[in-house]
Amino acid sequence: MTESEDAEVRDTETPDHNRFRILVCIDGSDESYRGLRYAAKIAHGHDDVDIVLCYVRPTDHGLRSGGLQMDVARGNILQWGLELPGIKYLKKGRDLLRELGDLGKDWDQAAFHSDVQGTNLGDNKIVYTAESGKQVVLKLKVADDVATGILDQWELGHYDLIIIGAPARWTKKGLGGFFDPEVAETIAVHAPCSVLVARDLEIGSGHLMCTDGTEASIEAVKKDAWIASHCQCPISLISVAQDVESEDDAKQAVADARKVLLDMGVSVEETFVKVGSPVEEIIEEGANFSMITMAESNKSGIKRFLVGSVAMKVIQNAHNSVMIVR
Secondary structure: OOHHOOOOOOOOOOOOOOOEEEEEOOOOHHHHHHHHHHHHHHHHOOOOOEEEEEEEEEOOOOOOOOOOOOOHHHHHHHHHOOOOOHHHHHHHHHHHHHHHHOOOOOOOOEEEEEEEEEEEEEEEEEEEEOOOOOEEEEEEEEOOHHHHHHHHHHHHHHOOOEEEOOHHHHHHEOOOOOOEHHHHHHHHHHOOOOEEEEOOOOOOEEEEEEEEEEOOHHHHHHHHHHHHHHHHHOOOEEEOOHHHHHHHHHHHHHHHHHEEEEEHOOOOOOOEEOOOOOOHHHHHHOOOEEEEEEEEEOOOHHHHHHHHOOHHHHHHHOOOOEEEEO
16 A cells, blocks of 8 residues: 555644644664653553654665565565564564553554655555554655654654654764764754654653743743643753843743743742853753753754754753753
């Protein structure tokens, strides 16, 4: 069955504003599965939350199919016992969701294939659908590179949240005199939706929400409150003044954000007002939480990349998970 014949099940790659859609980037690392566990925590018990597991396979990787005819393999490739790159990682993710109770063995399933120019493998997915309409999708995607594939997948599905693992030590490579960021940073910079960079992610230690009093930060607080409530994670607030003279503004920012949350019926566990370098203070306090959450400006991706906002510097230097809320 091709993706154009996806009429028997809800099309997982058509935006649906009534659903919260999470794209979990799977690469076989422990961090990617920690991110998947977090996605499952968000989705657990909520029929309006879908999870899509995506493994991106570069187009220049040849298909070793052991002589299997491609017209047979393509349409149901994720169900074959082929040791293709990514299939075992996706299946491990599927099995993890089943262990967690977020994917039933009795869910309907359907396989889809779409051709991709330059490769005989193409894109393949399996869609698991519960009676309630909730879905889990395994997506084996082909692209020129991993970052491009993930961003292309967002274009198809318009996800609300992308979760991508990152190493504990952030490394960078030079390329022709220009900074060549890690895949996770590229996604954090360019994705139009919220991005959770999962680094040693643990559930239950709370969210530290950063606020500076701007409209963008208040909206970020509202969005993250929804996620934190689904995870049953406590919420704390922090604002950092760069000098003593602006400390009152930081206190007001925290007070405003706290009021917004209380009006939503969301309790706030702790509040922090710091004076100093925003990046350093946020990273230091944020180490005590599951994740740091921050708003990003409305600047274009390339401007965020070149200027280097506080949020990007926190992502690069924090020891734990960071979520950029858009």
